[in-house]
């Protein structure tokens with residue numbers, strides 16, 4: 001392996017940092033590398049061409065008071081495959097907040113679990129403007145550029161997908177909304193469009209937008225909600241976008257006092273807003289109360305009576321608001337909201353009948369799963385396979401990958417050795433791929449026993465058979481959040 005250090009960012013964290021989400025699998029990285037001629041065990045497939053990018057959180061400074069793992073600065077990791085060769089790079093996303101804190105050498109904004117009034121710097125854009133827009137949640141590739149985004153809404157930071165060279169902020173020709181963009185914008189690989197939403201604390205509380213394949217904002221409309229909400233993800237079909245109003249939102253009284261305290265209302269319906277692509281009236285459907293972090297996919301189906309039904313798959317939390325344990329510390333109770341086993345999140349299907357306005361819903365499986373990825377060419381279209389993370393019990397980490405056949409219900413798994421964690425795993429179709437599962441699963445591991453990270457490539461048709469190739473990386477990365485596969489043809 002040939003490795004070059006691009007930069008090392010100065011940090012002020014203690015050397016013996018023992019914070020549970022700044023040590024172990026969450027130990028932050030502060031060095032930026034370029035690496036090539038990578039050591040490969042097995043054989044790197046010649047028909048795997050494109051880029052796998054993952055976003056991770058890497059704090060540089062101790063928090064003002066209380067750290068939450070979603071407060072760390074965004075760092076992208078990219079591995080690009082071309083003609084049987086792989087190259088790796090990692091870079092911090094040079095957000096406005098990161099640059100200011102490099103200057104001050106301390107945390108200036110209030111983290112998600114901190115008092116908003118403790119922020120020492122001016123408001124940023126987003127639903128909680130006292131927080132730093134760390135661009136650390138999600139990443140997609142649109143118009144050949146990687147766009148890093150933040151779950152509380154903010155700017156979209158652009159980077160070259162292969163080299164991760166910074167390319168400023170996305171602005172869509174000056175039309176990027178003042179309320180910012182939420183994490184989880186969706187790229188429709190079949191049309192090249194980007195669909196997005198944002199949310200906030202002021203009427204209309206949500207907007208929905210569309211961007212053309214060449215980067216023009218073509219749709220931007222109000223989505224009026226009954227109040228401030230906490231939507232995290234959206235879905236789309238060929239003709240509709242689907243946004244959500246889950247009964248988990250900031251307590252209004254607390255908000256009036258300047259605090260953000262999420263409350264789950266178990267007696268309130270979950271509402272789904274169906275919006276025609278291209279813009280138009282929002283049609284609302286009601287369903288059982290829950291909170292959904294991530295959707296898997298959605299598509300349209302024609303019923304026996306000729307009605308159009310929207311099929312939406314995602315992860316239903318059976319226990320969205322785990323009760324605090326009296327014996328636990330405040331931090332421990334806080335981190336229960338990162339444990340998908342506490343929230344008991346299972347794959348689930350909703351059907352919205354556009355003729356009758358009725359919802360039909362129910363589980364697809366009873367296995368605790370989340371972070372489902374699909375072959376992107378099937379986004380918004382009928383599909384069969386979801387490649388999900390197997391969440392570790394008790395904290396926010398993934399100890400394997402589950403391939404879920406949503407038609408038959410069959411689940412096959414690939415489990416990593418003890419102490420090794422996966423990233424959000426993408427499905428990368430092979431060149432000339434003819435079938436939905438004809439391709440590779442690509443993930444980065446966080447390997448504690450060997451203090452290293454690797455890129456693991458599995459056969460998507462048979463992940464249980466184990467790695468096709470394993471590639472060494474320069475340094476163990478921090479476990480993070482979302483990832484994206486960009487086919488070489490889109491770069």
Ligand SMILES: [Fe+2]
Nearest residue numbers: 232293294482
């Ligand atoms: Fe997410």
